[in-house]
Amino acid sequence: MHGELLSKDFPAIDAIIKKYGERKEFLICILQDIQARYGYLPKEALTRVAEKLDIPLIQIYSVATFFKAFSLRPKGGHTIHVCLGTACHVRGAERVLGKIKRDLDINVDETTKDMNFTLKTVNCLGACALGPIVEIDGKHYGNMTTVKVESVLKKYSIKKME
Amino acid sequence: MEITLNGVKVQVEEGWTILDAAKFYGANIPTLCYHEGLSPYGACRLCVVEIGRGGRSKLVASCLHPVREGLNVRTHSERVVKARKMLVELLVARCPQSKILQDLASSMGIEKVRFKPKYDDCILCGLCVRMCEEQMDAKAIGFVSRGVKRRITTPFDIKSEKCRTCGACMYICPACQLRCQGPKADTVLCSGCLNISPSCLEKYEDTMCYMDPCVACLKEKEGNKKDVKKKN
Numbered sequence A: 001m002h003g004e005l006l007s008k009d010f011p012a013i014d015a016i017i018k019k020y021g022e023r024k025e026f027l028i029c030i031l032q033d034i035q036a037r038y039g040y041l042p043k044e045a046l047t048r049v050a051e052k053l054d055i056p057l058i059q060i061y062s063v064a065t066f067f068k069a070f071s072l073r074p075k076g077g078h079t080i081h082v083c084l085g086t087a088c089h090v091r092g093a094e095r096v097l098g099k100i101k102r103d104l105d106i107n108v109d110e111t112t113k114d115m116n117f118t119l120k121t122v123n124c125l126g127a128c129a130l131g132p133i134v135e136i137d138g139k140h141y142g143n144m145t146t147v148k149v150e151s152v153l154k155k156y157s158i159k160k161m162e
Numbered sequence B: 001m002e003i004t005l006n007g008v009k010v011q012v013e014e015g016w017t018i019l020d021a022a023k024f025y026g027a028n029i030p031t032l033c034y035h036e037g038l039s040p041y042g043a044c045r046l047c048v049v050e051i052g053r054g055g056r057s058k059l060v061a062s063c064l065h066p067v068r069e070g071l072n073v074r075t076h077s078e079r080v081v082k083a084r085k086m087l088v089e090l091l092v093a094r095c096p097q098s099k100i101l102q103d104l105a106s107s108m109g110i111e112k113v114r115f116k117p118k119y120d121d122c123i124l125c126g127l128c129v130r131m132c133e134e135q136m137d138a139k140a141i142g143f144v145s146r147g148v149k150r151r152i153t154t155p156f157d158i159k160s161e162k163c164r165t166c167g168a169c170m171y172i173c174p175a176c177q178l179r180c181q182g183p184k185a186d187t188v189l190c191s192g193c194l195n196i197s198p199s200c201l202e203k204y205e206d207t208m209c210y211m212d213p214c215v216a217c218l219k220e221k222e223g224n225k226k227d228v229k230k231k232n
């Protein structure tokens, strides 16, 4: 479950490790499963994996920071991708991004306090004609403006924004 | 096993690296990320040598490259010296405050740094990581992230339980040793102990002897320099 923060959820983590026969060579698979379960890689989970597999914690941390697919910070329920590719940029993507940052009060790669949104940027979503594009949970919203993006965000927010 | 080292046929043993052979026969190859007590890593490439003949020769890292029967190794060819100088120039630009890098620059006769100084505190040589893991058996630090963001840290960037604060990582770090704090301590290039690059290089495209620093030619050159100054 996303956002479910169980720092002492060791049986579940042990089960994941067991599934791969407690073998070091499956470290990435184990991390993927943990990430799928929690939406990110909790510190306690990584420490547990280090103990169980007898790998230095720093090695796991190296792997976890190497791949972009892994996140060490909790991710929000919805992930927003703002395209900052050339086409979107010239059509004002920066302004849209600025608006989102202000409205959600977060920076790029951060998550809102209520754990509802994580903000990311990308460098082209391959639909330049519709730029500026904002993608939320895989759904594309084209021709974004600072005004339009506000109503799009509203659709996803937990407590409707005043 | 026989290899040719700077034109001389020498006997080497199976399992040696080119660097081992060069050390055994006294050819001085500069190294940075290499340490006798640690496994070789091949990060700095400062130990480059030229192997092969003519147009098919190539540069390899001698601290990792094993010797092979009949290998032709040149430790100070024009191409090698040029490559090394470029590497040191880049490294100095990255960490101008490092004594070890400044010393290397001086001993190679580098007179200017054409790159923007970054005043970084790490050259990612990996010595500290290997020291901590192989000699201190602590495995407290390591490389994290990748690309330009690659850096050395502890897990989660907090104080590590594994670290015994032995200080070995700092002891071995080339960037941690600060350069002499003389009057020119804040310049990008110190050149305090600048040596003139071997004059034989220009003539023969190879260093002819392996004295370090190469004294004879240096003296001759300095004599010339003083003469020039007097005339002006």
Ligand code: SF4
Residues within 6 Å of the ligand: B131, B132, B133, B136, B138, B139, B140, B141, B162, B163, B164, B165, B166, B167, B168, B169, B170
């Ligand atoms: S001080 Fe800590 S990190 Fe450094 S070598 Fe010693 S144990 Fe490792």
Ligand code: SF4
Residues within 6 Å of the ligand: B121, B122, B123, B124, B125, B126, B127, B128, B129, B152, B169, B172, B173, B174, B175, B176
């Ligand atoms: S901290 Fe020092 S020893 Fe460690 S990688 Fe960086 S330069 Fe090398």
Ligand code: FES
Residues within 6 Å of the ligand: A083, A084, A085, A086, A087, A088, A089, A123, A124, A125, A126, A127, A128, A129, A131, A132, A133
């Ligand atoms: S630049 Fe935004 S979709 Fe291509």
Ligand code: FES
Residues within 6 Å of the ligand: B030, B031, B032, B033, B034, B041, B042, B043, B044, B045, B046, B047, B048, B061, B062, B063, B064
């Ligand atoms: S000493 Fe060989 S690569 Fe650094």
